[in-house]
Amino acid sequence: MDPHKGGEASGRMSGDGDMASVMGFSGFGKKARTFDLDAIFEQTRRTAIERSQRVLEERHMEEEGESSKSAMPSAPTQRDKSTAASSRKQESSSDSSSDSDEDSDSELIGPPLPPQYTAEGDNEVVRKPSEVGSTAHSDEEDDEGDDEDDDNPVKKIPDTHEITLQHGTKTVSALGLDPSGARLVTGGYDYDVRFWDFAGMDQALQAFRSLQPCECHQIKTLQYSITGDVILVVSGNAQAKVLDRDGFNVMECVKGDQYIVDMANTKGHTAMLNSGCWHPKIKEEFMTCSNDGTVRTWDLQSEKKHKSVFKPRSFQGKKVIPTCCTYSRDGKLIAAGCQDGTIQIWDRNLSVHTKFHCKQAHAVGSDTSCLAFSYDSMTLASRGGDDTLKTWDIRNFRKPVNVATGLTNYFTMTDCCFSPDDKLLVTGTSVRKEEGKGKLVFFDRASFQRVYEIEVTDASVVRCLWHPKLNQIMAGTGNGLAKVYYDPVKSHRGAKLCVVKSQRKEKQAETLTQDYIITPHALPMFREARQRSTRKQLEKDRLDPKKSHKPEPPVSGPGRGGRVAAHGGTLSSFIVKNIALDKTDDSNPREAILRHAKDASENPYWVAPAYTHTQPEPVFAEESEEDEEADKEPEWKKRKI
Numbered sequence: 001m002d003p004h005k006g007g008e009a010s011g012r013m014s015g016d017g018d019m020a021s022v023m024g025f026s027g028f029g030k031k032a033r034t035f036d037l038d039a040i041f042e043q044t045r046r047t048a049i050e051r052s053q054r055v056l057e058e059r060h061m062e063e064e065g066e067s068s069k070s071a072m073p074s075a076p077t078q079r080d081k082s083t084a085a086s087s088r089k090q091e092s093s094s095d096s097s098s099d100s101d102e103d104s105d106s107e108l109i110g111p112p113l114p115p116q117y118t119a120e121g122d123n124e125v126v127r128k129p130s131e132v133g134s135t136a137h138s139d140e141e142d143d144e145g146d147d148e149d150d151d152n153p154v155k156k157i158p159d160t161h162e163i164t165l166q167h168g169t170k171t172v173s174a175l176g177l178d179p180s181g182a183r184l185v186t187g188g189y190d191y192d193v194r195f196w197d198f199a200g201m202d203q204a205l206q207a208f209r210s211l212q213p214c215e216c217h218q219i220k221t222l223q224y225s226i227t228g229d230v231i232l233v234v235s236g237n238a239q240a241k242v243l244d245r246d247g248f249n250v251m252e253c254v255k256g257d258q259y260i261v262d263m264a265n266t267k268g269h270t271a272m273l274n275s276g277c278w279h280p281k282i283k284e285e286f287m288t289c290s291n292d293g294t295v296r297t298w299d300l301q302s303e304k305k306h307k308s309v310f311k312p313r314s315f316q317g318k319k320v321i322p323t324c325c326t327y328s329r330d331g332k333l334i335a336a337g338c339q340d341g342t343i344q345i346w347d348r349n350l351s352v353h354t355k356f357h358c359k360q361a362h363a364v365g366s367d368t369s370c371l372a373f374s375y376d377s378m379t380l381a382s383r384g385g386d387d388t389l390k391t392w393d394i395r396n397f398r399k400p401v402n403v404a405t406g407l408t409n410y411f412t413m414t415d416c417c418f419s420p421d422d423k424l425l426v427t428g429t430s431v432r433k434e435e436g437k438g439k440l441v442f443f444d445r446a447s448f449q450r451v452y453e454i455e456v457t458d459a460s461v462v463r464c465l466w467h468p469k470l471n472q473i474m475a476g477t478g479n480g481l482a483k484v485y486y487d488p489v490k491s492h493r494g495a496k497l498c499v500v501k502s503q504r505k506e507k508q509a510e511t512l513t514q515d516y517i518i519t520p521h522a523l524p525m526f527r528e529a530r531q532r533s534t535r536k537q538l539e540k541d542r543l544d545p546k547k548s549h550k551p552e553p554p555v556s557g558p559g560r561g562g563r564v565a566a567h568g569g570t571l572s573s574f575i576v577k578n579i580a581l582d583k584t585d586d587s588n589p590r591e592a593i594l595r596h597a598k599d600a601s602e603n604p605y606w607v608a609p610a611y612t613h614t615q616p617e618p619v620f621a622e623e624s625e626e627d628e629e630a631d632k633e634p635e636w637k638k639r640k641i
Contacts, residue, residue, distance in 0.1 A: 153444065156421065157442065157452055158487035158490045159485045161485070161495075162485045162486070163498070165186070165483075167207075168190045169480045170188050171480070172477060172478075173187060173188050173218060173220060173411070174188070175463040176223045177474065178245075182493075183195060183224075184196040185224070186222070186482050187219030187233070191214065191215070192219075193219060193247070194209070194210045195207055199493075201497075201501070202498060202501040203498070205498065213243060213247070214237055219235050220273060221275050223276070223278055227283050229244065229245060230242050230244055230245070230250055231244070231245070232277070232278055234274075235273065237273065238255050238269045238273060239252055239268070240252075240269075240286075242300060251303045253288070254305065256269055256270040256292070258270040258271075263292055264294075275323065281331040285298065287334065289323070293321055295322050295334065296309050297310075297334075310334060314340055323367040323368055326371045326372065332348055333345050334346045334347075334348055335371050337369075337370075341359075341360060341365070341368070343382060344357050345357070358392070358397055367385040369384070370383040372416050374422050377394070380394060383415065386409075387408050388403060389427050402448035408431065409429070411430060411460065414427065414428055414461075415463050415464045418445070425442070425444075425445050426440055426473070427440075427443075428475065430462075438456050439453050439454060439455055440454040440461055456477060456483055457479060459477045462476050470492055471490055472495060
């Protein structure tokens with residue numbers, strides 16, 4: 001033994017004694033009660049064995065007594081005596097132990113009893129080991145059942161209930177849910193974008209707003225940003241739009257110059273858009289891909305020019321058209337599926353050369369309709385136009401990890417997505433008209449077995465969305481419906497908010513009608529006035545200016561009471577008024593001038609007084625007789641000059 005440790009222990013003990021003597025008491029309390037669990041279990045097991053033996057012997061004795069029908073009591077055997085003695089001994093020992101326990105219960109210090117020991121009243125009731133084992137076994141079975149339910153991802157699919165939102169009559173080609181799950185936005189081939197608010201809807205399930213942001217272009221993609229305050233709208237034209245939550249325009253991308261050969265030198269897309277999405281980390285950046293053979297990233301603050309350009313190329317260096325694009329979950333990679341069946345992935349900051357390039361991901365000429373990264377960013381799922389669904393490992397991108405075939409796809413925007421727990425992969429299937437039902441097909445991510453199906457409707461399932469916060473599945477169909485699948489227990493909010501609200505009654509205009517009761521033989525005091533025709537009453541009301549709402553006459557003279565006079569107070573109105581009131585006739589201008597000739601000769605004022613002293617007297621020629629005779633000649637004899 002180490003002398004230092006021994007010295008420390010003795011010093012500590014003496015210190016405790018000194019502390020007790022100083023504080024005025026003998027010790028720090030009684031020692032805590034301890035339990036020897038092994039001895040208790042052994043004693044309980046023996047007691048149970050003896051008790052079961054005694055019960056069996058008594059039952060055997062009763063059967064022998066009935067068979068012999070003997071009324072004489074049998075003498076007790078040696079085993080019975082020993083059993084009775086041992087039972088009395090145990091009873092006395094239990095009584096003594098209970099008395100000692102009663103004395104020590106009040107002074108019990110230490111940890112509580114184990115969970116299998118429960119106290120009833122003053123006596124301790126010890127559970128049998130067999131009971132403990134059976135209970136523990138049942139608990140383990142329940143836990144195993146719960147673990148099996150937890151491990152089975154099919155049990156987590158929320159499909160017990162569904163609601164149907166009527167978008168229109170044409171294909172629902174775009175679905176978008178905000179990050180909180182409060183609003184759903186749908187777009188379709190009918191050019192409409194409809195807004196649905198789960199908290200504001202009732203059982204009528206009506207959209208609160210409908211608009212056509214891109215006029216006569218089909219809606220390809222709708223997606224909320226990571227903050228949920230703006231929506232990216234990708235349609236069939238060359239310019240993507242950004243709307244706010246209420247549908248008002250925030251930004252429109254610029255259109256590029258279609259006559260420039262190098263698409264990197266233009267400021268925007270020059271052909272129809274195919275897809276688009278928001279950056280998962282940067283709230284102001286989004287991406288679009290187009291038939292002009294480029295994938296462009298944009299900044300919400302600068303709408304005059306794109307941010308960067310990625311140009312997919314085949315192995316021969318020729319231009320290929322990207323049909324879908326997406327970001328990785330961390331936003332560091334940009335992936336695009338192309339028409340030649342390739343999947344090309346770039347580093348977001350290096351736009352020239354691809355980081356991963358799989359040249360035969362899908363059949364050549366088939367439009368890859370969707371790319372989706374798993375939540376751990378290790379797996380990429382691709383939905384091809386060649387009726388396949390494939391998963392790829394980013395770390396080994398040469399060949400697919402799993403392939404599922406026979407999934408009919410007639411649309412260039414058919415979705416695939418991962419479940420919130422990353423264990424399932426879901427996609428939709430297409431059908432011809434009246435040839436079956438479109439389905440949501442679920443695959444196990446690890447084994448890629450077809451584990452579950454949901455028959456949606458008698459049309460193709462184009463879009464599918466599994467919201468991680470709501471745990472609800474949305475599906476857009478080819479006949480204009482948007483289906484929402486949920487589970488009252490496993491799902492949260494979303495569709496559960498609107499199905500519990502009763503439908504509002506439409507307010508109808510109330511009309512009061514007074515019934516006329518004819519009583520021909522009633523006393524005069526009880527007779528009602530004879531109902532007359534309403535025509536005369538209407539004529540009287542027409543003559544009443546108040547009842548007929550006769551407009552007020554124009555104001556004469558100066559304005560009053562806030563009303564302006566008829567002619568106003570301007571100079572132009574005064575001149576117009578005087579011209580209108582002037583009664584003179586100016587149809588013959590010569591007579592109008594000669595009317596003032598006599599007054600001008602008698603009272604010259606302007607011209608004549610100036611020439612009175614300088615003007616010579618006028619001398620006029622006298623008429624001769626020849627002229628008079630010539631005037632008297634007939635007209636036909638006069639000489640023509």
